Amino acid sequence: MALSATVHTFTVQLADVDRGVYQDLELRVARHPSETAEFMLTRLLAYCLEYEDGIAFSSGGVSSTDEPAVLVRDLTGRITAWIDIGAPDADRIHRAAKLADRVAIYTHRDxxxxxxxxxxxxxxxxxxxxVFSFDRSFVDAASAAVERRNTATVSVTERELFLDLNGTGFGTSIEEHRIS
Known part of the structure; x- marks a missing residue:
C-alpha cells in the first residue's frame, strides 16, 4: 500500500517590503512521503517570496515532471512563472525557460x-x-519547527528574510546566484 501525502496548513502573514506585497494567506501544503521537511519549507518560502496573482502549488505535486513545484498562470491558463525547488537538471530548466516568461530556482542546498x-x-x-539560496542552518532549524497546523509571519526587507514559525523566530539572507 502506497503512503499518502501529509497535509500541513499554514496561516501566513506575508510582508515583503522589497516588493510592496502584504498579504494574509491560508495555505494547505501536501508533503509527499518522499519529500523532506527542508524541501517543503523551501517550497513554502518560494511561494511566499514569489507571491502574485495566479500563483499556485503545482497540481502534480513534487513528483510532477511537467510542472514546477510552484507556478504562476495568467488568466488564459498559460504558465508565466516557473518556480523550481532544489536542484533541477539543465534540460528541465531549458524547457522551463522556453515555456515561461520568468524562471526562478530556490534551493535549500549548497x-x-x-x-x-x-x-x-x-x-x-x-x-x-x-538561483536563490537560504543558509542551511536556517532551513534545518526552521523545518524542525514545522507542525501539521502552523502560524507564520514571513517578512522580507533588503533581501533579509525573517520567519516567525509557531512562535519561534529565524532569520537569514536570501542569496542570489546566476547560472554561468
Whole structure:
C-alpha cells in the first residue's frame, strides 16, 4: 500500500517590503512521503517570496515532471512563472525557460552543488535565471519547527528574510546566484 501525502496548513502573514506585497494567506501544503521537511519549507518560502496573482502549488505535486513545484498562470491558463525547488537538471530548466516568461530556482542546498552541474549546459536565457539560496542552518532549524497546523509571519526587507514559525523566530539572507 502506497503512503499518502501529509497535509500541513499554514496561516501566513506575508510582508515583503522589497516588493510592496502584504498579504494574509491560508495555505494547505501536501508533503509527499518522499519529500523532506527542508524541501517543503523551501517550497513554502518560494511561494511566499514569489507571491502574485495566479500563483499556485503545482497540481502534480513534487513528483510532477511537467510542472514546477510552484507556478504562476495568467488568466488564459498559460504558465508565466516557473518556480523550481532544489536542484533541477539543465534540460528541465531549458524547457522551463522556453515555456515561461520568468524562471526562478530556490534551493535549500549548497548553491555551488546546484550551479556546478549546470555550468556550460545549454539552457535558454540562462543568464536571466536567478538561483536563490537560504543558509542551511536556517532551513534545518526552521523545518524542525514545522507542525501539521502552523502560524507564520514571513517578512522580507533588503533581501533579509525573517520567519516567525509557531512562535519561534529565524532569520537569514536570501542569496542570489546566476547560472554561468
Amino acid at each position: 548553491p555551488e552543488k546546484v550551479l556546478t552541474p549546470l555550468t556550460g549546459k545549454r539552457i535558454h536565457r540562462a543568464e536571466s535565471i536567478p
